[in-house]
Amino acid sequence: MSDPISITRNGHRTWLKWHRGRRRAADPVFTGARIAEAMRLGASVEIDLVITGDKGLAVLHDKTLDRETTGSGTVASTSDNVIRQFSLRGNDGAPIADPVMLLDDLCAMMASGSVHPDALLQLDFKEDDTVLDARAIGRFAAATRPFASNMIVSSGNAAAVAMLAGAVPGMLTGYDASDEEKFKAMLASGQLDRFVDEAVAAAPDVDMVYLHWQIVTLAADAGCDIVDAFHQHRKRIDAWTIREINDETLAQVERLLRLKVDQITTDDPEGLAKALMS
Template sequence: MTDPVSVTRAGHRTFLKWHRARRRASDPVFTGARILEAMRLGASVEVDLVVTGDGNFAVLHDTTLDRETTGRGPVAAASDAAIRRLRLRDNDGAPTDHPVMLLDDLGALLAAAPIHPDALLQLDYKQDETVLDERALSRFARAIAPVARNMIVSSGSARAVQMLTGVVPGLRSGYDPSEEETFRATLASGRLQDFVDDALAAAPDAEMIYLYWEIVTRAADAGFDIVAAFHARGRRIDAWTIQSVDAASLAVVGRLLALGVDQITTDDPEGLLAALGVPA
């Protein structure tokens, strides 16, 4: 079958980003095997980062261990050694054999692996800049510098992105301005270009802008092509997140493809590609 990397419509290539390192909806999140597979294929793949008690970064979405792992309590209170003893849970909450990775582990895994030149691993930092002390920044740089050419760091905090990219030369930057109240206010005012301008003022070095998919479609409904507006400023657009594949989500994906987004974040890249009718 065709690997779920991208789809091309009207001459425009849109990557299908493997959200939380899932190739298919049944996959557990953040497994090393799926991350390596995506990077070998030249896919776009995303993992989340949360700071640990030792100033490292756990490859997890939540700031607590309870839902995603066999541990309990805040990630910030857990040592690296304790986190490495934990296992990831599957989608039903059952423990798996997959270990919880730290950023050090992820960097070492990728440094020893063949990586496609088109592959892009998004490190989505889930906290704000106040957690990023000198110790955390130093550990981030040490883990990421050897593989930075295939990575991009993102956050809803533009300052956090600036701090993280500032310690790793060549690391690409992204920014997520998808704050609902801000978007609603600019939508109501009829000045959606202000949303674009404000995002780029906050994160002038961001090459990828991550937008909740409804921002893209609601802007289009209001007569404003927000994708084209960011493209005009030299930025690429990732629309997140298509969580399941059904008639409603396929209609959304059709609109996103027609609007020319550069990535679509999905929990089921394989299922989505098949539903789009891409031949094997």
Template sequence: MNQPILIDRDGHRTWLKWHRARRRADDPVFTGERIIEAMRLGASIEVDLVIHADHGCAVLHDRTLERETTGTGRVRDTSAATLRQLHLRDNDGQPIDAKVMLLEDLCALLAEGAVHPDALLQLDFKEDRQALTPQVVASFGASVSPMAKSVILSGGDFDAIATLAGSAPGLRTGYDPCHRGTLAALKASGNYPGFIEDALATAPDAEMIYLACEIVLAAEDAGVDIIAPIQAAGRRVDAWTINSVTPQSIEQVKRLLRLKVDQITTDDPEGLAEVFNR
């Protein structure tokens, strides 16, 4: 079977990013087993970070614990020791054996095994610049610096991303300018070129620009290719998120491939690879 890592089409290579560390749609999120597997295969894989009570980062998407873990309350109010005792939940909400990891746990896990030179771990920071303290920045740098060459840090607040990246020399960065309401505003204004210009200006050091696939495709429907100007500026484009493999999502991926996006975020990279790499 082809590995669920990338799709080569018409002379262009598009990587399949394992969203929330899922190889398949039925995988639970953020398990060390899948993260290690992806990094050894040379895949692109994403995990999320939120700040906990001891001024470090937990590998979780939500700022509250109930949906993803066996805990309750805010991550911000929960100690590192308590977080490490919590179990993750599967897609049906049932507890699994895997426990919550902190950022330093994840980096230590990766340091124990061989990492493929093509592997890329995306750390998607879910908070803003105001959430950062000197202790958070220092803890981030100490954890990530040994793995910096295999990591890219992303988020929607590029001031926060730049601040954290400054603590880990050599760390690559990415920027996501898409927020709730962005698509509706762009459909109303039609100013897709201005949207991209603003994104590039806001994050001048970002290697990757992360765009909601609905925005990419809506721009194409309006006769605007928003991928080309980003690539012309020397950046790469990630289109997010293909949640499952359906006739509709397959058509969306075909369009994204024609537009030559550099990466597609998906909860089912294995399923997409089976469809497109037969």
């Protein structure tokens, strides 16, 4: 099969985003080899970032080290050099050979490899703006500036996105508007147009809006094409995250494709692409 990059249905192309750097469900997260592969092939791929004790950015999802790495304690209290000594853990929790990377390390790896012009690396900042200072923003900018056209910085905190992207001209931006409690309240009161308006008002300049996939399908069940509503505001939509590929999730993916989401986040891009094309 071809590489799992995108699916085109009825003239609309939907990207398959490699969630946490995974091409296949069996892959461990955040390994340099898979991220480099995605960038070389022109895929959309996502990593998470959290602040270290030196105001660097570790390529990790959690603010603590214990689950994802061979280290322990908080990322924020651990120096860059110590973090680099830890290994990642595989899906079974056992240590693997791949080291924990900082954003600096990942960008250095990209500089020594090949980056397809269509590749897009999502830098999903898992914290808020209160942990960002001039040092953290400066380090982010220095690492990412050479690859700005192939990156999109995102967060559920709009202020953090503005601060980080403001230091890197040309970098795309994204905002996770998946406040499910707010969504369900507005769904119940028939005010989904307000949900869209408030999301756009919170982050008016972003290029991509990230929504839990059930927000998209529940809105459609209520007669609201929330994807089109955001498209009217010139926002692309990423629907996250399809974790397993089975009959139930495939049916939901088909709905998302009919609704013309621009990107589907999945832990198994290869399995999803194969199932959709079978």
